Amino acid sequence: MKNLFNMSRFKIVFTVCVLLSLYSFVNAQAPAVTTVGITPPAPVTELTAVDTDNDHGHSITVKWTPSADDGAGANNVLGYRVMRSNSFEGPFNDTVGVVPLGSTNFENSSSIEEGAEGFIPDNTDFYYRVDALTGDSLVFSSSEVTGPVHSYGQWFNKGLIPVFFAVIIFTALTVLFVSAARKGKELYVRPLAGIEAVDDAIGRATEMGRPILYVFGLGVASDIATIASFTILSRVAKRVAEYQTNLIVPCYDPIIMTVAQDIVKTAYMDAGRPNDYKEDAVFFITQAQFAYVGAVNGIMIRELPATNIYMGKFYAESLMLAETGVVSGSIQIAGTDEIAQIPFFVVACDYTLIGEELFAASAYLGREPLLLGSLKAQDYAKAAVLVLALLGILAVNFSGDLGLTWLVNFKDWFKVID
Amino acid sequence: MRRQLPFFFVFLFGTFMVVQNFVPHEYSERAKEFLSDWTIIIGIFALALGIWSLIHVSLDKINKRKPNWEYSFVTLVGLVAMIFFGFTANVSGSWLTYFAALMVLLISLWLLVQGILGAGAGVTKAKEKFFAGIGLAAIFTFIALYDKSWAFHFYTSEGLENPLFKHFFSDIMVPLQATMFALLAFFISSASYRAFRARNLLATLLLIAALIVMLRFTPGPWGDLISKTSTWVMNVPNLAAQRAIVIGIGLGMVATALKVILGIERGYMGKG
């Protein structure tokens, strides 16, 4: 079966999204109109009730302008009571909510479960009235009735439009770059200081005739950082095979050990020295964090490696490894995506690949089209974020005096309302 | 066919969940509720896999007499005892028969496992051990049925109230886990003067910012100046750095999730 990933899958996703947004625009309805009545405190005016937008239905938002006697005039309004009934002149004895003075809206909503308390069925007509309440519960004035209005669920949440476009654009970028990389198009990734340091460090180890120590850390084979570390190991193993320096790879996870053994063996094969591959170069120690670190420290003090390379998932034990490495005088190069450990590596090691640089390094070395494509997509998305941020900050600060009126609400295009 | 179809379903479920997030309608909400319920149940079984691999590794270490193999007994006894406590509740005061039952359970399990693993794993007289195990298991079930001082509770959670279960948690797991992390204070102290060097400009900047933040609650004349600087460092340069990292990680996570859904990344499925 041909690989499922191709342009047709992208077309399906795109058309589904376009259909959804068209359907929801057609669906919008105009709200109903209202009238005014007079009783002791001035009643509420301009009462409107409309289905709450961007929700799963079962919810109606009632809006009004506060009574003239709220906070001014007779100033005897303490709050508002929202009443509901099923017909225009019908008995309004169903109080759905009481809000304090000064508020101008109320959302009468319920959960989607049938039996839930105060359940509001969708697509059934309701009529609303708001009473301005005073200290005396008998003295209140009710506004005109508004309705009919019914609640329904929308099919597209307009508050998430910025996220919607971000996901669509990012998917398109990924598809574009991965298919370009698959067709062999040359994709440029800038050289990384950490990787150049690895090559010189291997040279240094060869001159001094001391081994190179490669540590994967505590990750498992499916961790992304460990997968990136495999590509870096294959680069190191190729160089080691050529220069005939010896390599030590103590492993924490049995599966990683088997994969690392294959990598080093093929590296020696490619360098045309299959018999130089030493079986015990890659070995398993233990799966207990501190016992593993104790053993690796022992190796560092005994073998005095010229270069220590830590690439993968590291946790609290990174401290002990780096410290023993400094004391035994080796050049240290580290790379991890564990943000909390990066500060310790930066101050203790000579070079550190920070977070995403580890993945860029593996894409740079491995030249594997799929990784390259995905990395480029992330890069261009980052470029988009940068450009939009610059435009946004200019719009927010200078749109007034530059007279660019359309830029004024540039920022609101990016507001995510959930 | 067997290998490709699951990836099509990953794409199907993945795309549905992405689109579902933008659809607030009731049907999409019910569908998500339904699917996440299923995922939680499947996930529980997936987490149980870890337990099986721990037992497998410990048994392998003991049978092959690997270094420190004696300590694997401690792991297995701890595991079986904790599970036994979690499923049982003590009805009356006497604990004697309760512990006797536990002993019999442990020995019978050990014999049964040795019997099942058989000669392959270097087990001598596997058959006799297996039958001895069956015999002890019978004794254990006899004790369990007729001893009224304690009882099994699989369906209701009396086991969580079993004092032994609670004490094993609060007096073995808690001190051990807390102390393992307390070791780090020592590792930092020795690393701080032997390894942390201002070896280049970047490391110098890092150490200066670290010193400011670490001095923030020192009393004395410099006190409030340093704590003001440290608050500024936290809320301005640190904010800029962490925001860039958050955006980078966000794009990285979405890219990885997309690679899984679009079938580019297949490693997670394993060599099925």
Added chain:
Amino acid sequence: MELGQYLWTSLGAFLTLSVFSFLYKDNPMYKFAEHLFVGVSAGYFVIILWHDGLVTNLFGRLADGHIYKLWLDSTKWWYIFPGILGLMMFTRFSHKWSWVSRWPVAFYIGIATGLSIPLEMSNRVNRQLYAMMEPVNWDSFMGSGWLDMGAGYSDIIVFVGTVSALIYFYFSKAHTGVFGGAAKLGIWTLMIGFGASFGFTVMARISLLINRIQFLDKNWKRNSFDFTNENFNPLYQALFWLIILIFLVYAVSEFLKYLKNKNASSVKSA
């Protein structure tokens, strides 16, 4: 403190001291403590998974309360399917059948990744991008002088710092010229950020050590010598010194071994 609780606390204290003994050297007490921890925490996890996970989410819904009829008359009988899918996960261990486990993994990974894409994009990228478009506080540009977070110059530093740090993580253009300068500014901002988290981490690790000191002092030592307490008995003191003795004996044996090696090596070299 009555006897039962004291015995458990002294067990906790013994385990704490045996983990601390790793600071000297990897020794039998530490190996015992670590292996015990791995076993007990795995057992605890099985119980929590069963009681909090399976019983309430799966069996509770299947059996509608009465366990024996299981799914025969339960209103939510279809919950048996995730149960079956879950069991299929266990085929991962047999080479012949492990392809079966691909189905529950596909279901689970598909939903989990699908759920994460819009939410991670929205909360890590969109919201942070929106937050970057902050109006600069021009009218109090210098604010209340130096180090004022609300001042205009701080807003500019935040924006420029974020933009330059993002440029540093941009891999499609070499860091040369002006672009290189911005990237250098970016890595400097990152370093200050890492310095801040370094400082906090030091405080975090030391508070872990303090907690252990508080436990050993308040819960253990004080109760061992709490003569005034009515249910105090001399056994407490004996147990306290017994635990200390274990570590003393080990230390003495190590010291003797150290002396023996020194003499042996001095004899060899003499």
Added chain:
Amino acid sequence: MNWFERFMKLDRRWIYLFLITVCLLAYYSDFTVPTIREKETGAIYNFIDSLPAGEVIFVAIDYDPSSQAELHPMTYAIIEHAFRKNLKVVFTALSQNGPGMADQAIHDIADSMRVEQTYNGVSYPAREIANGVDYCFLGYKPYYALVITAMGQDFRTPFPADYYGTPLDSLPLMKKLHNYDDISIVVEVSSGNISDAWISYGQGKFGFPLAMGLTGVMTAQYYPFLQSGQVMGIMGGLLGAAQYEDMADNPGLAKDGMRVQLPAHLVIILFILIGNIGHFASRKNRKNVQS
């Protein structure tokens, strides 16, 4: 060999000994360290302090014993503050090894409420805290991201019954509580990864005010969410806990611990300075020797 090389070759165990002696000396001497008050912690305290009685807050005790040292003081300070002000509290414990510890903490705090106490000059009477009336402990479910999203629709979806197995509908407190709309603030105390899920799957989707109690290691990483408004307040490590205790006038484990933090920090800073001064000094005279 000058003093610095000898100092470098010193066995690391002497350094451990030095650190532990400094800590013990500080621990057994009783000087108090004045606690600064940062706005990150103040925002949380003021919000909870302003809530009228009867309001419901949600405290997520999402950490495990390893970070109990820093996070328990925060949990104790906040929950005691909430109970003293007659607020109702809903708990979860979404970290694997957390439920047992969370259950124990809730009972400790409930017991400590049986004593009459005065805080900031206001005296609070002794009170009996009842499960199901004053609080409800939902317990643990795996896959916290899905659980947090599901609680947005209804607590009953992921938690048909509470930690002790009683169905939610039979608890008086939970009768009128359905989802985050009935909660005035979510205080999430955890050591990192679960906090990300509360931001993305919880606050991002349902918009409730979210306060965070974090271990020192993770605190710096959450300041961007503070400035963007996704998080309304942060308590960072033991210092954050000490600040909350200071504001609530309820000194506890955190303030007791801060006494040792200061000298220990000075030791670390001293080591860093010595290390660097010695490093540059020996490198300078090594250059003189060569040239």
